Amino acid sequence: MSIEKMEAAELLSKNKFNVDEEIAHIEIDKTICAQCREKPCLYVCPVVLYKLDKNGDISFDYAGCLECGTCRVVCHDIGSKGIVKWVYPRGTFGVNFRYG
Amino acid sequence: MSEEAQFDAIIIGGGPAGAACAYTLAKAGKEVLVIERADTPGAKNVTGGRLYTYALEILEEGLSQEAALERKVTHEQIMMLSGDRSISVDYHNPAFNTAGQPPMSYTVLRAVFDEWLAGKAEEMGAMLVCGIMVDDLIEQDGKIVGVLAGEDEMYADIVIAADGVNSFMAQKAGLIADIKQETVGVGVKEVIELPADTIQQRFNIKEGEGAARMLLGCTEGIHGGGFLYTNKDSISLGAVFMPEGLADKKKSVHEMFQELKMHPSIYPLIEGGETVEYAAHLVSEAGFRGIPQKLYRDGFLMIGDAAGFVINTGYSIRGIDLAILSGIAAARAVIGAENAAAAGARYVTELENIKLLPIMKAVDGYFDLLETPFIYDKVPNLAIDVFDSLFTVHGDVPEKMSKNIMKLIKTNGLSIWQFIKLGIKGVRSI
Ligand SMILES: Cc1cc2nc3c(=O)[nH]c(=O)nc-3n(C[C@H](O)[C@H](O)[C@H](O)COP(=O)(O)OP(=O)(O)OC[C@H]3O[C@@H](n4cnc5c(N)ncnc54)[C@H](O)[C@@H]3O)c2cc1C
Ligand code: SF4
Ligand code: SF4
Numbered sequence: 001m002s003i004e005k006m007e008a009a010e011l012l013s014k015n016k017f018n019v020d021e022e023i024a025h026i027e028i029d030k031t032i033c034a035q036c037r038e039k040p041c042l043y044v045c046p047v048v049l050y051k052l053d054k055n056g057d058i059s060f061d062y063a064g065c066l067e068c069g070t071c072r073v074v075c076h077d078i079g080s081k082g083i084v085k086w087v088y089p090r091g092t093f094g095v096n097f098r099y100g
Numbered sequence: 101m102s103e104e105a106q107f108d109a110i111i112i113g114g115g116p117a118g119a120a121c122a123y124t125l126a127k128a129g130k131e132v133l134v135i136e137r138a139d140t141p142g143a144k145n146v147t148g149g150r151l152y153t154y155a156l157e158i159l160e161e162g163l164s165q166e167a168a169l170e171r172k173v174t175h176e177q178i179m180m181l182s183g184d185r186s187i188s189v190d191y192h193n194p195a196f197n198t199a200g201q202p203p204m205s206y207t208v209l210r211a212v213f214d215e216w217l218a219g220k221a222e223e224m225g226a227m228l229v230c231g232i233m234v235d236d237l238i239e240q241d242g243k244i245v246g247v248l249a250g251e252d253e254m255y256a257d258i259v260i261a262a263d264g265v266n267s268f269m270a271q272k273a274g275l276i277a278d279i280k281q282e283t284v285g286v287g288v289k290e291v292i293e294l295p296a297d298t299i300q301q302r303f304n305i306k307e308g309e310g311a312a313r314m315l316l317g318c319t320e321g322i323h324g325g326g327f328l329y330t331n332k333d334s335i336s337l338g339a340v341f342m343p344e345g346l347a348d349k350k351k352s353v354h355e356m357f358q359e360l361k362m363h364p365s366i367y368p369l370i371e372g373g374e375t376v377e378y379a380a381h382l383v384s385e386a387g388f389r390g391i392p393q394k395l396y397r398d399g400f401l402m403i404g405d406a407a408g409f410v411i412n413t414g415y416s417i418r419g420i421d422l423a424i425l426s427g428i429a430a431a432r433a434v435i436g437a438e439n440a441a442a443a444g445a446r447y448v449t450e451l452e453n454i455k456l457l458p459i460m461k462a463v464d465g466y467f468d469l470l471e472t473p474f475i476y477d478k479v480p481n482l483a484i485d486v487f488d489s490l491f492t493v494h495g496d497v498p499e500k501m502s503k504n505i506m507k508l509i510k511t512n513g514l515s516i517w518q519f520i521k522l523g524i525k526g527v528r529s530i
Contacts, residue, residue, distance in 0.1 A: 003292070003370050005358040011290070011378035018139075040347030046288045046380035048354050067144065068380040069266040070286040070353075073279045074343045087268075088137060091249075092231040096143045099291040099334070099377045100210030 008048040012064045019063045020093035026062045026071070026086050033058040033082040040074040041083075058082070066095050107133045107227075107256040109434055110247055112234045112269050114141035116420050117404025118262030119217040120159050120427030126224035128435045133256070134218065134226055135249065137233035142214025145264075146289065146381035148327045148338065148417055150312050151208045155421035158454070159428055164202045168216035170331040171310025172203035175303065178415060179365065180480040181317040186365035187480075187487055207310045207329040207336070208420070209291070234263075237272050237400070243441075244273060244399035257440040260401045260430055262423075265382045267406035275402065276392045281344050283386040285324055285412075288357050289338025291331075292373040299330050302369050314415050315339070317480030318360045322349060323470065325414065326360055328369070335370055337361065340383060353380075383417065384410040388457075388464035395451075396444030403430045409456065413466045413530075414475075425456045465529025472522060474514060482512040 033039070034057065041050040041058070047066060053059045072086040088094070109125055111118045114136030125132045138144040150173055153164035176191040196204040222228050238246040238253060246255035261269035265284065270276045296307070303311045315326030322345035329336040339357050346353060360366060384390055390408040395401065403409075404423035411418040429450035436450075437443040451457045469475075485508045489501075499507075509516060 003361060003367060003373055003375070005362060006375065008354050011354075011375070014375055014377055015379075038347055040343065043346040043350060043352045044286060044343045046286065046353045046357075047378075048352060066378075066380040068286060069279070069382050070284075070343055070380070073281045073284060073382070074347060088233055088266075091137050091233040092139050094144070096139060097146065097211050097377060097379055098143075099212075099336075100142055100145050100147065100214070100379060 016096040018093050020089050024062045025089040027084050028060050028082050029084045036076050036082055041071045044070045044074050105255045105257050107131045109258045110256040111260045111262050113262035114218045115145050115214055117423035117427045119221045120424040121431045122221035122226035123224050124428050124431030126226040132226045134228045135232050135234050136230045139231050140215050141218035142211040145210040145214055146379040147210050149208050150205045152205045152421040153202045155424035168212045169206035169208050171207050172197055173205045173312045174309040175311040177311055177313035179313055179315050180483055182481040182484040184364050185484045187484055207331050258399055258434055258443055261406045262403050263406050265384055265405040270402045270406050273400050275394055283390050284382045285340040285342050285385050287338055287340040287383050288353055288380045289336055290375045291334050291336055291377040292370045293334045293376050294373040296333050303330055319476055321477035384408050385412055387467050388460040396447055399440050401430050401447050403427050411463055414470055425454050429454045468529045469526055478512045478514050
């Protein structure tokens with residue numbers, strides 16, 4: 001192995017996860033996101049889980065979330081936040097850091 | 101303990117704040133329950149990082165010498181980056197590591213350390229349950245009396261929130277609002293495995309010795325900075341960014357950090373290593389002025405990151421030691437108070453006694469200094485330009501240094517006036 005720039009997905013493959021397949025701990029409301037001009041979530045998520053699809057809409061997948069909370073903190077308050085739910089995953093689910 | 105209560109205290113979160121609090125309470129014979137959402141304490145936690153040992157020694161003399169830590173820090177380093185270039189400063193003071201005394205600080209990996217510290221609290225008699233997330237607080241007649249986790253209700257004389265920087269518990273208690281983006285940084289880090297010998301060679305250190313390095317000028321002008329710590333068999337390389345700046349720059353945290361890895365002055369340090377983990381976490385940046393107005397209410401206290409106890413001076417970050425101190429202070433308040441209602445006010449007194457609040461107050465001014473936007477790009481660039489002109493030799497007649505520096509200040513988009521103002525601000529604030 002050598003050191004090189006890695007895509008977020010590759011970095012995530014190094015981590016240990018126990019993804020909660022039943023309950024999403026983060027949910028977004030795409031109709032609110034559609035009105036959000038700056039879309040800061042695209043830049044702040046360390047694993048780039050917020051993406052623009054080909055229609056220019058936000059797409060999001062909670063698997064791979066490192067539970068940092070940055071997206072929630074920057075989510076623009078345009079009356080209401082596009083991130084309509086942000087809680088920690090249920091006990092034992094989510095990321096399991098072996099080093100931290 | 102009141103009739104309804106099953107415990108003297110319930111602590112939410114098994115990080116350093118919660119574990120130190122539980123340790124002290126259990127040692128005094130209190131019935132204490134720690135609830136941690138991760139499978140094992142530490143499995144959700146991320147730090148730079150290093151731990152200053154004095155806090156563990158206050159918890160229990162000699163504790164730092166059996167703690168699960170990495171390398172004692174013998175080399176304090178600062179590195180300024182600009183483009184491909186860099187300046188490094190290496191500070192070595194043997195007095196930080198005097199024989200017969202605990203070394204001043206160690207590098208640390210949190211999954212390992214937190215599990216060890218929580219284990220110590222258990223040895224003292226604290227009860228620890230993992231894999232359970234607390235969903236809510238239970239309130240009766242204006243007093244917090246317990247916690248709700250799924251269907252389960254648990255009651256105690258006092259509930260202590262040690263749930264970290266995203267403290268939902270302090271929010272539910274009504275003591276803080278949701279986090280504001282200008283008060284936090286997002287930290288990302290890779291743990292890169294390398295043989296111990298290789299680390300020792302590259303950092304010019306002996307077995308058991310380590311380096312702590314802060315990186316400035318690696319955030320493209322965004323308020324933030326990088327860090328590098330040598331562990332026993334790995335290197336923790338990371339960076340912290342103020343999220344506000346990222347959205348303006350339209351560049352992702354991920355991208356900027358991957359570029360830092362490949363910097364010609366960083367890459368040789370990690371070359372040949374293998375990334376074994378990628379982690380991220382928020383860190384409070386507001387310091388003393390970010391501490392909530394009220395740290396308690398009837399039946400409820402908040403400690404550690406939940407209470408905003410982090411110091412960032414730009415050349416060092418301290419949060420683990422303050423988490424431990426606040427855990428001890430809260431436990432002392434609970435032990436010393438006549439009843440739960442009196443514990444809150446006493447907690448603030450104990451925070452003063454253990455010097456946490458005075459320490460944080462003394463460095464409050466760094467916040468103003470670190471708000472100066474040009475210290476994140478123009479200043480490192482200027483310093484490097486000056487070094488460049490010192491070391492460049494090519495047979496031409498060199499320009500007079502003073503004239504050259506004035507020119508460089510100008511080409512970097514700065515003015516002498518800005519430096520004078522920065523100087524005044526610096527003297528005033530730190
Ligand atoms: C990138 C970065 C670098 C840093 N570098 C350093 C450094 O070098 N030195 C230093 O001293 N400090 C450093 N810090 C700060 C330091 O990591 C924190 O201040 C410290 O971890 C705070 O400890 P804590 O116990 O208060 O919180 P945490 O360590 O965050 O612990 C909170 C615990 O509560 C649990 N929890 C949360 N919610 C619930 C719930 N609802 N139910 C049950 N459990 C819950 C979590 O799983 C976690 O175990 C750094 C921070 C970051 C992000
Ligand atoms: S910042 Fe919030 S509202 Fe805006 S696009 Fe992202 S999730 Fe939606
Ligand atoms: S919590 Fe952090 S890792 Fe998870 S989606 Fe939000 S920004 Fe990304």
